[in-house]
Amino acid sequence: MQAPIQSPHRRGWQVYKNKFPQVIMTLLFQLLIRAIAFIPFIYAVATGSFFNFNKNYAMAFGFLFSLPLYVLLVMPMRFQAAAKKAQLQGFARDARINGRNYLIWLRAALVRLLRALPFILPFFVFAGLYYYLMPYPDFTVPMLAISRIGDVIGKGFLGGAIITGVVGIASAILAALGWLRGVAFEHQAVIEQGIGLSLDHAHALRKRRKRTIRNTVFKNALLTLPAIIGVMAVIVNHLMSLPRVGMLALDYLNAAANLLKFDFPAMVPIMIAVILLVLWLPILPLRKLALCAVMTEDHQAGA
Secondary structure, eight states: OOOOOOOHHHHHHHHHHHTHHHHHHHHHHHHHHHHHHTHHHHHHHHHSOOTTSOGGGHHHHHHHHHHHHIIIIIHHHHHHHHHHHHHHTTOOOOOOOSHHHHHHHHHHHHHHHHHHHHHHHHHHHHHHHHHHHTTOSSTHHHHHHHHHHHHTTTOHHHHHHHHHHHHHHHHHHHHHHHHHTTHHHHTSOHHHHOHHHHHHHHHHHHHHTHHHHHHHHHHHHHHHHHHHHHHHHHHHHHHHTSOOOSOHHHHHHHHHHHHHTTOOOTHHHHHHHHHIIIIIGGGHHHHHHHHHHHHHHHHHHHO
């Protein structure tokens, strides 16, 4: 009989506390990989342009050029990080970074991405359309587009803005849920047992540990709330300080364009960085280690 998981976060905290240097080194390495992958996006944000592309869509092009790097660098290293966290919790996993292991992790990452695509594509389609319309040089184009959406329910621009927000939130939730489905697969021993068997084990684990995984994800979400609320408060405070013309449509479009272009005064990104450093980064290892405790314990129990 398998031993139940009592408290993944408590187990994660023990590893965090007792193996702090190794945990921090793993965290810093993963952050470095992400920073490298997002160099095109960071460049676009910092300069407000992206080579000879339209400046209105510089951030979008920077993000698009970062996506292949994310797939090639970050996604395989997520499997490496999962193996490393399993090692820290006492499991025999191969977390060495070499050519053979990288190719296995890359294949596993591509499988994980393909399985998540049906869930994340709607959000990317929505985000692409929204980003294309909002900074449009002729403000009447996004204004009329949103108004026509609102006309479906007879509410004009206000109704269109509400529908757009609801669709955006719904597609984001769908993408998040679809992405989370692959977390169990990430934590399998793909180097030792292969991709096919790892998929089978991940599917069985999600069924057996459904409630525990759900509770762990929920607690992780609660742990991120202070940082999310802090960042949103800073952004909303900035948007509320923008000059207004007294017309809902124009004020909305102005705020959206500022947000999508990252057109913030210097203090806004500084405050956001401080909030993330204080409220988000310190708990990131705990969240990851708690998930690892859920995803790897039944191997230990069955050993």
